[in-house]
Structures are given as structure tokens and as C-alpha cells.
Amino acid sequence: MIPDRIIEQGTLTTDGSRAGVEVRLPWYRALPGSCIAEVTFTVDGVQADAESLRWTMNDRTFAIPDLADKVDEWWFPADSAVVEGDLAVEPGDTEHRVDIELKLYIPYIVTAHGVLRIEERDSKTMRATAATMEARQ
Template identity: 30%
Template sequence: MATHNTLLGDDSLIPHPDGFAVALRIPWYRSLWLSAVSEIRVNVDGVEIAQDRMHAELNGRSFPVQALKEQWDTLWFMQDRLHVVVHRDRPLRPGERLDVDVTISMRILYMQIAPMTYVTNRVHGHRELTARAAA
């Protein structure tokens, strides 16, 4: 269950007022604190998106992608989708297609292997996605 095929779904590309969001499923078999996320990298149509051109949204809260590892009080539940919002000049329209490539690294905080060192789950997902209507 903790495999790359859980990260992106066919419905993962969503128009957003700031550009578009990529909805990620937690790539693990149980919920984890958002602070477990150590890195998210996104490439769209072969172009890497700069960290300062993205933010993350979860349950009505917004975080800079670089600050996720500081969110020790926020749980990413299995049923939730972490929306990684990519900023661009115009919002994506429903029906537009993008080639989306995401890599996420997560520290498994209950699997400590040395002082302050944890097992890392690095998962890569790649799909050509069609933007669905915003919910």
C-alpha cells in the first residue's frame, strides 16, 4: 500500500485561483504528522517548479512548501488530500492536460534508526492529468 501508485490519482489536477493544485494522497499506510514531509518536488511538462512558486493546503490551512516540516501539530489523515498549489499567471481551466511529476520525501517519525534519524519514504508519481472542475 505504501507505493508510488497511491500518490497521484486521475482526479489529482484541480484548477485553483492561484494557478492549479495537485492533490496528493499520503504515500503511506497510515496517517502521519505533516512535519514528516521533508521535501516535495513538482515538475510540470518537464519543467521543475521553484519552491517559492508553490504552497500547500490541507483542511483549510495554507503553508509554504518549505515549512511543512515545521507543522508538528497538523495530521495528514489517510482520507485527506494535500493540495500542492502551483502559482501561475492564469488559473488552469477544466479539461486542460498537464504532464505532472511529483516526488515526495517523508520521514517516518515512529521509525527512528539513530538519534534524530528516521526511516525515509521517498515516493515518485508521474501521470498525464486532465484538470477537473474545482470542487
């Protein structure tokens, strides 16, 4: 719905082995974490391993599969979430292409094929800034 605004420009951070970026909800209404079906995070054509991905919203961090039962954690359109994963990105003046793909369920729209699932993607080019990151569980 609003795919060109998923990635927050200028938010790529890295510690050299893990990178993260802020993302916005490409929908006009809040969704519970359980509606976040799949996430891919790619920098310069290299996709982060799915098992390394972490999702932070509301000051809580989750592995992507753990979001499936998070009906009490909401992602609001005005709030950024952070996606981070194992990606070797160096901070500095080099421009990096960042790609995010989100697959989300819209639970209150049911079609003949079941609950509506949207697939949105965004790409931005930006520099990475240094940050201290930890592999989150």
C-alpha cells in the same frame, strides 16, 4: 510504499499561471506536517519553483518550509492534500503529464542512520480544469 496512488487522477486545476493537484499519503499511517521534508511538483517537464509551492491540508495552507514545525497538523491516509505552485498550464482538452515527488520522514522508525526517510514519486496524465487560485502565503 504506495507510490502509484499519490496523485489523485483528474484533480489538476489551473488559473493559467498557477496549477494545483490533489495528493494522497503514500504511507499507511497518519503523519504530522513536520514529516513532510520535500515536495516537487512538475507539469509537462516544467518544475514549479520551490518558493511558489503551497501545501493545503485540513483547510489550512502552508509554504513547504513552514511545515517543519507543524506537529499539530496531521495528514491522514484517507485525506487528500493539495499541492499548488506557479506553473503556466492552460485548461482544456490537452493531456498534461503531472509528476509529484514527496520526501517524508517516518518518525517512529529509527534505523542506524537515523529516522527513516522515504522518497516516493508518482506520474499521471490528465486534463486541467479551470479554477480560481491565489498565491497563498
